[in-house]
Amino acid sequence: MAKVAVVTGGTRGIGEAISKGLKEAGYVVAANYATRDEAAFKFRDETDIPVYKFDVANLESCQEAIGNIESDLGPVDVLVNNAGITYDAPLHRMSAEQWTSVVHTDLDSVFSMSRSVIEGMRARNFGRIINISSINGQKGQFGQTNYSAAKAGVIGFTKALAQESAAKGITVNCVAPGYIATEMVRAVPEEVLNTKILPLIPTGRLGECPEIARCVVFLAADDAGFITGATLTANGGQYLT
Numbered sequence: 023m024a025k026v027a028v029v030t031g032g033t034r035g036i037g038e039a040i041s042k043g044l045k046e047a048g049y050v051v052a053a054n055y056a057t058r059d060e061a062a063f064k065f066r067d068e069t070d071i072p073v074y075k076f077d078v079a080n081l082e083s084c085q086e087a088i089g090n091i092e093s094d095l096g097p098v099d100v101l102v103n104n105a106g107i108t109y110d111a112p113l114h115r116m117s118a119e120q121w122t123s124v125v126h127t128d129l130d131s132v133f134s135m136s137r138s139v140i141e142g143m144r145a146r147n148f149g150r151i152i153n154i155s156s157i158n159g160q161k162g163q164f165g166q167t168n169y170s171a172a173k174a175g176v177i178g179f180t181k182a183l184a185q186e187s188a189a190k191g192i193t194v195n196c197v198a199p200g201y202i203a204t205e206m207v208r209a210v211p212e213e214v215l216n217t218k219i220l221p222l223i224p225t226g227r228l229g230e231c232p233e234i235a236r237c238v239v240f241l242a243a244d245d246a247g248f249i250t251g252a253t254l255t256a257n258g259g260q261y262l263t
C-alpha cells in the first residue's frame with residue numbers, strides 16, 4: 023500500500039516541490055498551509071493533492087489535523103517539517119514578537135508536528151521525519167538571530183530524536199538548503215543578486231525547488247533506513263560544514 027506523507031507548508035515554494043516530488047515517487051500526500059487559500063486551492067486543483075489549513079505553531083491544531091489526515095488517508099509514514107517564516111531585524115531592533123513568531127513557526131512547529139505522529143510511527147515500527155533547516159542555521163546570518171537560532175535548533179532536535187527513534191525503524195534527518203529560487207529570493211533586485219549573492223555561491227546559480235525535493239525523496243525512501251541524525255546540505259557549495 024502507498025505510504026502517506028504530510029508536508030507542512032506544502033502548497034508553495036520549496037514545500038510545493040516536495041509535495042509534488044513525493045507524489046511522483048508514489049506517496050499519498052497531504053499538504054498543509056496557513057492562510058493563503060487561493061494559492062492552496064490552485065495547488066490542490068493542479069496536483070490533486072489534498073490541502074489542510076492549520077497553524078503548525080500550535081500543538082492542538084497539529085494534533086487535530088493529524089487526526090483528520092489519518093482518518094482521510096491512513097497512518098502517517100513520512101512527515102516533512104517544511105513550513106517556515108522569516109522576520110528579520112538586527113537584535114538591537116528586534117521586538118519580542120519578531121523573536122517569538124519565528125521561533126514558534128520554525129522550531130516549536132517541529133516539536134508539535136513530530137509529537138503528533140511519533141507515537142503512531144513507534145507503534146508501527148516505521149517512520150521518516152525530515153526537517154527543513156537552512157544554511158543560516160549552520161553559519162548564522164546578519165539580521166536573523168531569531169531564524170538562525172530556530173534553524174540551528176531544528177538540527178539539534180533532529181539529532182536527539184534520531185537517537186531516540188532509531189531502534190523503532192524511524193529515521194530523523196535534516197535538509198539544509200542554501201539560496202533557492204523561490205518567490206522571495208526572485209524578488210531580490212537583479213543587481214543585488216548578481217553582485218552580492220551569486221558571487222558567494224560556487225555553482226554560480228541559485229538552487230531550484232525540485233533540487234530540495236530530490237533530497238527529501240531520497241531521505242524518505244524505505245532503503246534510506248541507515249541514514250539518521252544527518253544534515254544533508256544543498257547550497258551550491260556556499261558553506262561547507
Ligand code: NDP
Pocket residue numbers: 030031032033034035036037054055056057058059061076077078079104105106107127154155156157198199200201202203204205206207
Ligand atoms: P514560502 O514562504 O514560499 O512558503 C512557506 C509555506 O509555509 C507556505 O505554504 C505557508 O502557508 C506555510 N506556512 C507558513 N507559516 C505557517 C504556519 N504557521 N502554519 C502552517 N503553514 C505555514 O517558503 P519557502 O519555500 O521559501 O521555504 C520553505 C522552507 O525552506 C522554510 O522552512 C524555509 O525556512 C526553508 N528555507 C528556504 C530557503 C529559500 O531560499 N527559500 C533557504 C533555506 C531554507 P501559506 O501559503 O498559507 O502562507
